[in-house]
Amino acid sequence: MAAAFYESEWRITGCKSALRTVNPIRRIVDHLHIPDKSKLIPLSIGDPTVFGNLKPPDAVNNAVERVLKAGKSNGYLPSTGSVAARTAIAARFSCAPHGSSNSPISAEDVVIASGCSGALEMCLKVLAKEGDNVLLPKPGFSLYETICGHIGVECRFYDLLPSRSWECDLQQMEKQITPKTRAILVNNPSNPCGSVFSEEHLRLILAVAERNKLPIISDEIYETITFQGVPFSPMASLSTEVPILTVGGLAKQFLVPGWRVGWIMIHDRKDRFVSVRDGLARLATLILGANSLVQEAIPEIFEETPDSFYSGLNSTLETNASICVRALKEAKGLKVVEPQGAMYMMVEILFDQFDGISTDLEFCQKLLDDEFVFVLPGSCFRAEKFFRIVLCPPEDKLITACERIKKFCESHTK
Amino acid sequence: MAAAFYESEWRITGCKSALRTVNPIRRIVDHLHIPDKSKLIPLSIGDPTVFGNLKPPDAVNNAVERVLKAGKSNGYLPSTGSVAARTAIAARFSCAPHGSSNSPISAEDVVIASGCSGALEMCLKVLAKEGDNVLLPKPGFSLYETICGHIGVECRFYDLLPSRSWECDLQQMEKQITPKTRAILVNNPSNPCGSVFSEEHLRLILAVAERNKLPIISDEIYETITFQGVPFSPMASLSTEVPILTVGGLAKQFLVPGWRVGWIMIHDRKDRFVSVRDGLARLATLILGANSLVQEAIPEIFEETPDSFYSGLNSTLETNASICVRALKEAKGLKVVEPQGAMYMMVEILFDQFDGISTDLEFCQKLLDDEFVFVLPGSCFRAEKFFRIVLCPPEDKLITACERIKKFCESHTK
Ligand SMILES: Cc1ncc(COP(=O)(O)O)c(C=O)c1O
Ligand SMILES: Cc1ncc(COP(=O)(O)O)c(C=O)c1O
Numbered sequence: 052m053a054a055a056f057y058e059s060e061w062r063i064t065g066c067k068s069a070l071r072t073v074n075p076i077r078r079i080v081d082h083l084h085i086p087d088k089s090k091l092i093p094l095s096i097g098d099p100t101v102f103g104n105l106k107p108p109d110a111v112n113n114a115v116e117r118v119l120k121a122g123k124s125n126g127y128l129p130s131t132g133s134v135a136a137r138t139a140i141a142a143r144f145s146c147a148p149h150g151s152s153n154s155p156i157s158a159e160d161v162v163i164a165s166g167c168s169g170a171l172e173m174c175l176k177v178l179a180k181e182g183d184n185v186l187l188p189k190p191g192f193s194l195y196e197t198i199c200g201h202i203g204v205e206c207r208f209y210d211l212l213p214s215r216s217w218e219c220d221l222q223q224m225e226k227q228i229t230p231k232t233r234a235i236l237v238n239n240p241s242n243p244c245g246s247v248f249s250e251e252h253l254r255l256i257l258a259v260a261e262r263n264k265l266p267i268i269s270d271e272i273y274e275t276i277t278f279q280g281v282p283f284s285p286m287a288s289l290s291t292e293v294p295i296l297t298v299g300g301l302a303k304q305f306l307v308p309g310w311r312v313g314w315i316m317i318h319d320r321k322d323r324f325v326s327v328r329d330g331l332a333r334l335a336t337l338i339l340g341a342n343s344l345v346q347e348a349i350p351e352i353f354e355e356t357p358d359s360f361y362s363g364l365n366s367t368l369e370t371n372a373s374i375c376v377r378a379l380k381e382a383k384g385l386k387v388v389e390p391q392g393a394m395y396m397m398v399e400i401l402f403d404q405f406d407g408i409s410t411d412l413e414f415c416q417k418l419l420d421d422e423f424v425f426v427l428p429g430s431c432f433r434a435e436k437f438f439r440i441v442l443c444p445p446e447d448k449l450i451t452a453c454e455r456i457k458k459f460c461e462s463h464t465k
Numbered sequence: 466m467a468a469a470f471y472e473s474e475w476r477i478t479g480c481k482s483a484l485r486t487v488n489p490i491r492r493i494v495d496h497l498h499i500p501d502k503s504k505l506i507p508l509s510i511g512d513p514t515v516f517g518n519l520k521p522p523d524a525v526n527n528a529v530e531r532v533l534k535a536g537k538s539n540g541y542l543p544s545t546g547s548v549a550a551r552t553a554i555a556a557r558f559s560c561a562p563h564g565s566s567n568s569p570i571s572a573e574d575v576v577i578a579s580g581c582s583g584a585l586e587m588c589l590k591v592l593a594k595e596g597d598n599v600l601l602p603k604p605g606f607s608l609y610e611t612i613c614g615h616i617g618v619e620c621r622f623y624d625l626l627p628s629r630s631w632e633c634d635l636q637q638m639e640k641q642i643t644p645k646t647r648a649i650l651v652n653n654p655s656n657p658c659g660s661v662f663s664e665e666h667l668r669l670i671l672a673v674a675e676r677n678k679l680p681i682i683s684d685e686i687y688e689t690i691t692f693q694g695v696p697f698s699p700m701a702s703l704s705t706e707v708p709i710l711t712v713g714g715l716a717k718q719f720l721v722p723g724w725r726v727g728w729i730m731i732h733d734r735k736d737r738f739v740s741v742r743d744g745l746a747r748l749a750t751l752i753l754g755a756n757s758l759v760q761e762a763i764p765e766i767f768e769e770t771p772d773s774f775y776s777g778l779n780s781t782l783e784t785n786a787s788i789c790v791r792a793l794k795e796a797k798g799l800k801v802v803e804p805q806g807a808m809y810m811m812v813e814i815l816f817d818q819f820d821g822i823s824t825d826l827e828f829c830q831k832l833l834d835d836e837f838v839f840v841l842p843g844s845c846f847r848a849e850k851f852f853r854i855v856l857c858p859p860e861d862k863l864i865t866a867c868e869r870i871k872k873f874c875e876s877h878t879k
Binding site for chain 2: 176337341
């Protein structure tokens with residue numbers, strides 16, 4: 052009888068996998084008191100659109116408008132994404148290792164997702180399950196932890212070394228590997244570090260992966276964003292042995308993070324990803340990826356965005372970076388690590404020089420209280436001695452913010 | 466030493482939760498041979514846009530164009546969605562039970578997701594984990610099973626009865642409940658049945674839920690789509706006791722399934738969903754929901770879409786339904802269940818009248834081979850004696866298709 056099962060009380064609890072989904076930035080920032088808005092300069096938010104000074108290329112708006120007006124792209128797309136978009140992505144990012152027999156990737160090797168976040172979720176889910184672990188960069192983008200927490204995957208961190216422009220501590224990385232390790236996640240160029248790895252360093256990371264027979268998830272969402280004379284090498288261009296899932300998206304390169312279009316590129320090597328490819332295709336059937344208007348606009352966006360757009364964005368960010376580097380090098384008690392790309396820079400707080408400030412949170416809260424400048428505590432990225440500055444605001448705001456930070460350090464150092 | 470862990474071979478397998486993600490429609494349809502395209506009439510695809518005869522209201526395109534051109538909505542939105550969109554959704558669908566003390570829902574009770582599919586994934590994930598079970602309608606939309614398979618949740622099916630216009634067999638439903646049951650999923654109006662439940666029947670379902678202290682997931686994505694004289698009642702308007710997650714989206718009502726915007730409405734009752742609400746907010750941080758352009762267009766879409774659009778769509782679908790009902794009632798060996806809403810109708814195959822056809826798959830394959838009409842085998846929805854017709858195509862195609870089906874039945878019945 053069904054009656055036997057009657058519950059006498061309502062006991063509805065959210066499941067563990069939902070409740071253990073934690074965004075470290077929110078957990079930390081929610082403890083800060085953010086003062087009155089008018090004077091506030093937020094250098095905290097990783098959204099390049101908030102100040103209105105950085106605008107997407109015309110090609111982006113034109114392409115979406117054309118697709119919208121044509122009225123032919125309102126329907127469901129294949130679950131892994133529009134063929135035209137996947138073809139364009141494959142063509143743009145194809146990077147078979149030189150002199151290798153790996154064929155360049157094609158549309159079949161691309162899976163479109165709801166933002167690079169969605170791409171990362173799929174990659175982590177297909178490679179690791181509850182009880183497994185993955186290697187993550189420290190400092191690193193907090194979403195990786197959020198997703199791992201959700202799945203129940205243990206995060207094991209490898210150190211990025213500020214003294215070596217945030218290169219990986221490769222020995223320490225390798226020591227983190229256990230029999231339950233399922234992947235090494237690499238983020239290059241880096242959020243929050245603003246670092247860009249050399250080809251040589253990437254080859255050393257690949258050697259660790261190859262020795263341990265581990266695939267790499269390479270988060271290259273900032274791939275076009277490097278400063279003058281800093282070359283970017285796609286991870287997948289450097290190995291004929293290590294299978295790599297490269298993730299990217301429109302968010303940062305084209306300044307449209309709200310549009311939620313990202314992708315996975317499956318760089319298989321020697322058929323090691325047969326089952327992973329199958330798993331990704333299956334995961335893609337769950338929510339059917341990204342908005343069709345934007346997907347269908349991708350070929351035109353790639354084709355019509357002039358080189359001057361990318362170089363313009365990069366030079367704006369580089370100028371902003373040098374403003375901050377110059378200003379904060381003069382600040383007492385701080386140590387700047389010069390960025391080479393992405394949209395961020397990390398600044399070390401030399402606590403022994405400060406009076407009454409002994410944590411990054413205290414530093415950030417006091418800076419908010421005294422000077423109305425909002426920078427993110429390094430704890431958000433597991434870098435407790437640092438704070439992160441976003442390099443996107445207009446020059447004048449950055450200059451003012453840096454002056455205020457200098458003044459703040461002046462009055463709080465011994 | 467790290468060396469101790471060196472894997473000697475690459476052993477990368479997709480994780481179980483990915484590999485057990487199965488779309489029953491694909492699994493079944495992939496076994497069919499779909500003949501040459503020119504003559505084919507596909508009545509199989511649940512995408513109202515494929516024929517080009519059904520177009521979104523102008524308001525939809527105008528609103529998105531305006532948001533795009535304003536250039537102010539390219540950034541990240543709150544993880545649960547745009548406040549303006551959530552406010553508009555709450556206002557449109559607010560439906561506190563009459564005479565109850567339940568306050569109408571507000572923006573805080575709405576979570577925007579990547580399509581109604583994304584909304585369903587979140588609801589199922591927050592309520593049920595591996596080893597739990599949920600009650601699903603049979604026949605029912607196959608994505609429910611796909612998601613449950615992914616999570617590892619057992620599907621227990623309650624029967625919808627064709628003889629009673631696809632009402633639930635409530636006794637059999639209640640017998641499916643076990644101590645591990647976490648929710649009852651109800652889809653009204655129904656895909657694939659085209660049925661619409663009366664208020665009275667909904668109250669009986671709610672009574673089952675209440676007796677067993679189970680929350681309801683109410684998939685109301687077709688809520689505006691009912692035929693003349695068939696009233697639709699939102700589940701949440703009928704109970705002051707049973708907490709309900711109602712899911713919906715733009716896909717079907719506004720004919721833009723590719724845009725991937727759906728939502729969850731949290732109809733809490735007596736704080737029974739406190740933990741579920743928390744879990745949903747956490748899950749929303751993983752991929753940050755739906756495209757910002759469309760989200761910000763929602764208030765204008767709701768406001769500016771004239772009533773004539775909804776009634777026009779419904780009358781087109783109703784006309785198409787009566788064409789099919791009339792034609793197929795005359796067909797030998799078939800039994801029609803008249804639809805009352807949504808975009809589908811189910812037709813029973815009376816196998817004992819057929820010669821050499823004993824399964825729905827055989828029926829559909831032979832119909833494809835002989836007459837180039839593609840209908841989905843009922844097996845896709847766990848209704849092995851039926852096939853499903855999509856009612857969206859232009860009249861002339863439907864008329865031709867029905868003629869061909871009649872001819873087909875004529876020549877294959879005894
Ligand atoms: C390193 C990195 N990866 C991924 C993302 C997420 O990108 P999306 O907005 O496309 O989900 C971000 C966003 O800040 C990021 O910094
Ligand atoms: C009953 C039902 N629910 C949900 C969905 C999925 O909707 P969306 O396209 O918004 O993900 C569909 C689509 O066919 C459906 O029929």
